[in-house]
Amino acid sequence: MTHQPDPPPAERPERQRLQMADIARIAGVSVATVSRALNGSAEVSAATRQRISELARSLNYTINVGAKNLRLRHNKTVSVVIPYDRRSRQHVSDPFFLAMLGSLADALTDRGFDMLVSRVDADRLELAAQAWDTGTAMGVVLIGQWHRHEQINQMAERGVPLVVWGAQIPVQRYCSVGGDNATGGALATQHLLEQGCQRIVFMGDPDLPEVAQRLRGHRQALAEAERETEPTLELHTPFDANQARADLSRLIESGTGFDAVFACSDVLAMAVVQVLRAHGKEVPRDVAVVGYDDIEWASHAYPPLTTVRQPVSVAGIEIVDALLAIVAGEVVPPRTLPVELVVRRSSLR
Amino acid sequence: MTHQPDPPPAERPERQRLQMADIARIAGVSVATVSRALNGSAEVSAATRQRISELARSLNYTINVGAKNLRLRHNKTVSVVIPYDRRSRQHVSDPFFLAMLGSLADALTDRGFDMLVSRVDADRLELAAQAWDTGTAMGVVLIGQWHRHEQINQMAERGVPLVVWGAQIPVQRYCSVGGDNATGGALATQHLLEQGCQRIVFMGDPDLPEVAQRLRGHRQALAEAERETEPTLELHTPFDANQARADLSRLIESGTGFDAVFACSDVLAMAVVQVLRAHGKEVPRDVAVVGYDDIEWASHAYPPLTTVRQPVSVAGIEIVDALLAIVAGEVVPPRTLPVELVVRRSSLR
DNA sequence: CTGAAAGCGCTAACAA
């Protein structure tokens, strides 16, 4: 994706790289034969194939992928886009997103694809398609849909092969893969209720589809236990630890009582624990805390964090497979992956 | 980087994408003119340039980057490689590496470059050059040199434009950018000595050049304070939290006394705090702890972690600029960036 | 089994 006028072409004494023609000349065959040999075509004699492969290897020659792609009119790279919030730029530092990135990298590498990574302003999500528009990538993976559902729909309608990590939403014309957020929310709240918690704070920004679904699960669990939902206890905090600290401090200082917090990410939950501690409240004795994601250090936090585990490594595979299917022309329905409550000390009373 | 025999070309009813010829036909000019217009050449009349740009935009046409690159014989993508240890695969989950990735992404995006991300087995580091060999990327950034100094030298000698985040090493034929590890190590240890610590455990694998330099700084600080270095207190723990827990537990159980730990990453430090706590030791009262990196949550840990801050965001810029200079044919000397001790509660007695 | 030749989508001399 070229975002600027090209700089001067950096013309240095052009390093002379070998090309197929060189190999052909040295081997005393035509480039066609070299091409066939190097691509393992059956219609070249085993002997020459062997000979040419060895020659190429010994000369450290590799096929130029750009030229190959141009000729073949396809390519093997996938663009992975991490939207960021212009104000905070925060969430790319969220370990969860980065874990997803790692998972995608593995899945793509295993299948022989390259991964192009870029960050785009969430307010300009159309740019996510750029790598596809320019023919740089065969498809794009969007990590998180934010509040840009409509823009994503438009991209998909424009024909961009697209898979989004996020929630499944009613009028959705693209393929999403995501955790079962409603269940996740319900599991967390049920668990807190079972621990005898009476007043549970929900922390998360329901503007984001995934969070909205978790909130729905949360409320449902309350309803099933015949508890009222209290708007005061619903903190619409975005995925931003600083905001989490501010919001929770305000709540505490307002004198509102509560004995549990269900935060929509582990990062938020850690911030919550920190604030509680600063206010002299002990976790889990005074306030039980549950997070979301189960990132690496949730288990190493103090206290170890109860959380809803998202299936990150299978997610990478699911996303990549879905994208490949879409590129192959299939219609792939959205997919919801199971989540699981991991109980640790932070919520045990 | 194609790592496998190509799968069947996914031949679906080829989505008909516009090309320059289409725009030319519609606009009633030649492709040359379109090319010039779209590239902002001054030798096309402002009027046609305007007209063609608008036509292209309205038709949602974008120049095919692959074809352009082939013709121009260069490209604007940089390959960023994160080596991984085959056994643990751990360190890609290290927030520090991921922060570096983010920093590089920003620096590259700002300059209009694409970022190709891949993970390679540290034991097969030659593969890091693949994206360059195949012409996919104009250069490569290696995050961490591990114990593969020689292989990296060979890549550089082979002509691969290369910048490595890591230590500066005597016989080095490639460009490295890294923090001032010796100073970092010294700062940490001096600080612990000032806090009155008597027996400081050093945790880190000196097989890695960066760690070796931190160890040197550590020893130097001890020497300046006229303390002996005690081999028993030097734990050769790799960047792996589990290993850290195991190693420190063993040390404690061996009955060796100590009142401080200097760990070579924040992740290790957090593991250390956890183990100490499990053994009934309080941080910092019984044992002071200092980490390295100053990743996001070091300040939110419990207790907040004293650590040596690495200049991640400037590092991304330095690395990218160095790589671009190298691609432009310059000889770029290795660069060492200043580090800084950030004192927090974990080390205050 | 191998080679000659056309062309993937674009840019840049060179001509007009």
Added chain:
DNA sequence: TTGTTAGCGCTTTCAG
């Protein structure tokens, strides 16, 4: 100012 033309490095009919 604009068009014509020759490739960039490769794959693949189509002939031999």
